[in-house]
Each structure stands twice: as structure tokens, then as C-alpha cells.
Amino acid sequence: MNIEEFYDQDERRRESEEIELGNAWLDASGRRCELSYVVETGEVYLMSAPPVEVLEDAFGDMAVDKEPVEALTVDVIAIVPSSAELRRALEGWEGAMQKPSSVEWLRSRLATFGAA
Secondary structure (H helix, E strand, O other), X not given: OEHHHHHHHOHHHHHOOEEEOOXXXXXXXXXXXXXXXXXXXXXXXXXXXXXXXXXXXOOOOEEEOOOOHHHOEEEEEXXXXXXXXXXXXXXXXXXXXXXXXXXXXXXXXXHHHOOO
């Protein structure tokens, strides 16, 4: 589902505080993902976008083409009852995040909570 569909499915998500836990998680294909926790619902989700095109203008400046909202996909990977439990489960996440296939590290750490 895309990010708008995710928020539309449950209004608590829009109103809730979110805790961001890094934006450089890598899946098996090397795609970057952002990890967030929705406090109100306990949902831990990964958001990813398709690779973006880097454009050069007439002056040699580089710009990244902005992706449409519909391209931002969301995958709820766990339901964790509290932010304290999440932080315990993901202890050391900063070091694990940029390693190859770090999303698998996440999934294994959160497996005890069950997928959504």
C-alpha cells in the first residue's frame, strides 16, 4: 500500500506521534527504507520509494526528481506494544542499519512481536 492508503485506513495513525528509527535501512536488493513507529497503534513500518533520478540542470547543478506520494510504499512489519519494548528489541540499530540486508536484521529482531 502507499503512504496515503496507510494513513487513510486508520485515522489514529495521522494523529499519533511517530518515532523515526533511521532512513538508511537496506533490503535484500539494496533499496533504502525508512523505519517508523506509530505510538498510538504500535505499528512498526518500513517506507520505501523507487530509485529516484538525479538530474543536472543547464548550470551543472544536481537535483533529485521528487517521487509522487503514490510511489512511497509502506510495509507494516510488527506490532510492538510500547516504545520502550521497541527500543529494547532494536538495541544497536544504528550500527546495523547501513549493513547489507539490514531489513532482515530488523525482521529477526521483531519476529517475537509478530507481523501485522
